[in-house]
Amino acid sequence: MYSKGGPNMKKWMYDCVLEAPENCRQILQNKDKLVSGLTDIYTSKNYTKIVIAASGSSFNIASCAKYAMEKYLGKKVEVIHSVTYEKYDYRFHEGALVICLSQGGRSTNTLAALDRAKQCGNDVAALVSEPGSPLEQACEHTFLYGSHEAGKDVFVCRGVPTSTLFLILFALEAGVKAGSCTKEQYKKAVSDLKKAVELMPAVREKADAFYEANKTELCSMERVMTVGIGPGLGVAQEGALKLEETVGLPSNFYETEEFLHGPVYEIKKPHSIFLVDIDRESHDRALQIFDAMRQLTDHVYLVSAQASGSRILTLDTDIDPVLLPLLAVIPFQVIASRICDDTRASGITIYTWRFMQKMATKAR
Known part of the structure; x- marks a missing residue:
């Protein structure tokens, strides 16, 4: 197993990847207690839909969970960037439960979205990882994810x-309480989630092996494009964000078919393409794109539930695709962390720090 250093080394991204499985086990064990408050709010009324307002990795988290939530709740789950909700997209959500997501609970945009939802008369709940945050103080119904006990979370790799x-x-x-999810569905999903959590260390080890096998190429990347659809789109979003904010690589995410309608014309030989293939509905199309992409660049990689081969990181599982973002995001976390370690690259400089101080995106 890859290890980044001795006992005096400060916590880094890879440490949080190592901590995530046990943290997830604890959440599963305490699920009834952790989600009961939000469940009670949701089942107290017949909400028309759920609107999630979030930014950054919290937006990507909501995108990763969206299709599973819709499957078990039987209701539309709309994920909107916090500032877009606050300034533009706050109308036409009558009867919706608005959930504001923020890891640290300090996002100024998400705090503004919370205020807007209140002004619109929507019921509002907030989810944060850290207790005592400004978002918790601003929202009567605030709930903790249950991940803060493990300490600092670097670049939300545990979150x-x-x-x-x-x-x-x-x-x-x-869903079970509201009658939209059967007990059989519930048992199958919980069983799959337990399997996913137990597979997390193995996927991390596969990501390490994948990195070692492609290390020279990965450490030399100049431009990255991540591609996904359905439950894989949130993974592609988070993958691009991780490579941007940690390594400082120009990275963008694309929905699979939209990727083919313009963005592919940008691709040159040095470009690196990551395809997320976890959705059975689009599996054949993902493989088709993976094979054809070699006409444009040699640097094309696939994160797949079951496909195997050169430049393919195989999760090797038949778990329900709507649950697979839990596993599919790990390779991107590992790759970003290890590139930083091996090249000493960092997207954070004194200049980006000064810029962010002027932007004031976090409440104090």
Whole structure:
């Protein structure tokens, strides 16, 4: 197993990837207690839909959980960037439950979205990882994901799987109580979630092996494009974000078919393409794109539930695809962390720090 250093080394991304499985186990064991508050709110009324307002990795978390939530709740789950909700997309959500997501609970945009939802008369709940945050103080119904006990979470490497798990567990519990999820569906989903959590260390080890096998190429990447659809789109979003904010690589995510309608014309030989293939509905199309992409670049990789081969990281599982973001995000976390370790690259400089101080995106 890859290890980044001795006992005096400060916590880094890879440490949080190592911590995530046990944290997820604890969330599963305490699921009834953790999600009961949000479940009670949801089942107290017949909400028309759920609107999730979030930014950054929290937005990606909601995107990862969206299709599982819709499956078990039988209701539309709309994921909107916090500032877009607050300034533009706050109308036409009558009867919706608005959930504001923030890992640290300090996002100024999400705090503004919370205020807007209140002004619109919607019922509002907030989810955070850290107790005592400004968001918790501003929202009467604030709930903890259950991941803060493990300490500092570097670049949300622990928070993405744990928070995604929380949202899915909420949907399962609320779905059973509301009658939109059968007991058989519930048992199967919980069983699959337990399998996914137990597979997390193995996927991390596969990601390490994948990185070692492609290390020279991965450490030399100049431009990255991540591609996914359905439950894989949130994974592609988070993958691009991780490579941007940690390594400082130009990275963008695309929905699978939209990727073919313009963005592919940008691709040159040095480009690196990551395809997320976890959705059975689009599996054949993903493989078709993976094979054809070699006409444009040699640097094309596939994160797949079951496909195997050169440049393919195989999760090797038949778990329900709507639950697979828990596993599929791990390779991107590992790759970003290890590139930073091996090249000493960092997207955070004194200049980006000064810029963010002027932007004030976090409440104090």
